[in-house]
Amino acid sequence: MVGNEGGGDNPPTSHKRPRPEAGGGGTEMDCGDGGGGERFDYSPYIKPDYKRLYPENATYTEFKVFIEATNNKDRVGNKSPIYLNHIFSSEIKGVTAIQRINANKIAVIFKQYNTANNFINNTTFLNKHEFKAFIPAAQIEKTGIIRFVPANISNRELYTKLSSIYEIIAIRRFTKKVGQQRVPLQTVSITFLSNILPDNVQYDLFSYRVFEYVPPLxxxxxxxxxxxxxxxxxxxxxxxxxxxxxxxxxxxxxxxxxxxxxxxxxxxxxxxxxxxxxxxxxxxNKITYASATMTKQLNNDIEFPPLSPPKIDSVHKPVNKPVHAFVNKPVSVNKPVHNVNKSKVVPPKEDIKAQIVANNDVLMALVQTLVELGNKGDNTPTTMNSIREALLKNFK
Ligand SMILES: [Zn+2]
Ligand SMILES: [Zn+2]
Ligand SMILES: [Zn+2]
Structure with a gap:
């Protein structure tokens, strides 16, 4: 898990000049920035001895653990619920639900983070039933990218020097294959021990903006x-x-x-x-927020289904989880709401919310605004007013 750092035990240095790192994977290349011709390792750097466990301060309502068979032919997802209920209720404490994910995978839900973690480490049970258990990365890790990172800074150095409000657990530099060589790019992915991204990471005094990472198809x-x-x-x-x-x-x-x-x-x-x-x-298009609804629209070219009334009863209930913190504010801007719903009689407050979500124009304007804000390259502060202006512009 520690990448290819095996042989080289060089402590990371504080100066910015690159230096050769031991370990496999390095290729001879010219970085094109004055640091050319050095042997350099671009393999991912992962926090030493990192094991995916739920952090103590995790604030979830449930703690999910995935299970697959160690023997690939044994399809856990196709096992009888009677059998699964039996082994989990009689041998494991704290399980509140079991779900089939696919033919090869089930999810076991725990109410407490520590019972979930204990289960991950319960080799007696796992070996006996030939299971392997792991916490899905998406539950506790989130990967973002930073841009314009000089290619002569190694992943290990970045790992050592970057700081963030969330713990950093992995650094990967994007590379491109040119002929037989891997050429480093100036984009670096950072995996955080968090299910949301920080806005920035710091490299000494320098602050890098963190963007959402969209994995390849x-x-x-x-x-x-x-x-x-x-x-x-x-x-x-x-x-x-x-x-x-x-x-x-x-x-x-x-x-x-x-x-x-x-x-x-x-x-x-x-x-x-x-x-x-x-x-x-x-x-x-899934980047930033409002992803689920948008994808549905792109997939099927269908209209957004109206939300059932009970779901929108609660003012605080997010329709689409990642959106909520950001959408709550734009939604309270009254003018655009009336504009886009002009074909309809002005409905009661709760109906307006349902219509916003069901109305593709409004939703796309919101998404567009969020994407713009997310990609904003300059350092001008984002204020309520600037968000409002951007939003109104996108409604036109
Ligand atoms: Zn296939
Ligand atoms: Zn053929
Ligand atoms: Zn085709």
Whole structure:
């Protein structure tokens, strides 16, 4: 877990000049910034001995642990609920629910962080049933990116020197393959022990703004559909060349290129595929806030379903969790609400909220504003007034 730092026990230094680091993975390259020609390691740096456990101060209402079989053929998700209920209720304390995630995975829910952590460390139980247990990263970790980080600062140095209100547990520098070489980029991802991102991280006096990280689109190399891996694929093996039900290596009509997803004349993995392109864009649009609702819209081109009244009863209940802290303020700006709902009779307060969420124009204006605020490169302060102005502009 400690990356490729094995042999090199050099304590990180406080000066900014790069220096060669021992350990594998380093390649000879010119960084193009005066630090060229040095041997440099760009492998991820992860906090030594890091093990994913719920932090003591976690404020969740439930603590989720995922379970898979150590033997990949044993599909935990397909086991009988009677069996699962039995082993968990008789052998493990503090379990409040069990959920099937997919054929290979179940989630076990605990009410307390320490019972969840104890379960992770309960090798007797896990070995006996041939389970492996882990806390889903999304529960306790959040990855953001910072930009314009000179390539001559190593991941380890960044790990040592960057500070934040949340603990940093991993640093990864983005690289690009050029020929046989990996060339470092100026973007670095930072994983925090937190389920929200800090606004900034500090490198000495210098403050880097932290942006949301959007992971690349996952494409299955078995069925060539998206957002799952071949390991858990329930689909048939397809050929990425002709779309037939065989491996591409066994393709007998390699000249008849036909995409599995859109039947177009390109490989199933090609970025020329309009379906793949759409998925990539969907993913990008998920950045910042209001993601879930927006994706639904992009996916199906359907209207937002009206929310059921009980759900919007509570003033504080967020419709879409990540939005809430940010959306509450813009929503209270009355003018745009009336503007966009002009075709309707002005409804009672609770209905207005439902309509805002159900109205794509309003939602997109909110998203647009949040994205703009999130990408704002300058250092002018973000005030209620500036948010209001940006929002009103986007409503036009
Ligand atoms: Zn698949
Ligand atoms: Zn084929
Ligand atoms: Zn295609």
């Amino acid at each position: 996952q494409q299955c190399f078995r069925c060539f559909k998206f957002n799952h891996s071949a390991r858990i694929c329930n689909g048939k093996q397809r050929c990425s060349i002709c779309g037939g039900e065989h491996l591409y290596k066994e393709c007998d009509k390699p000249t008849e290129i036909c995409c599995v997803n859109c039947s177009g004349p390109h490989l199933a993995i090609s970025r020329l595929c309009p379906i793949k392109m759409k998925k990539i864009l969907e993913k990008k």
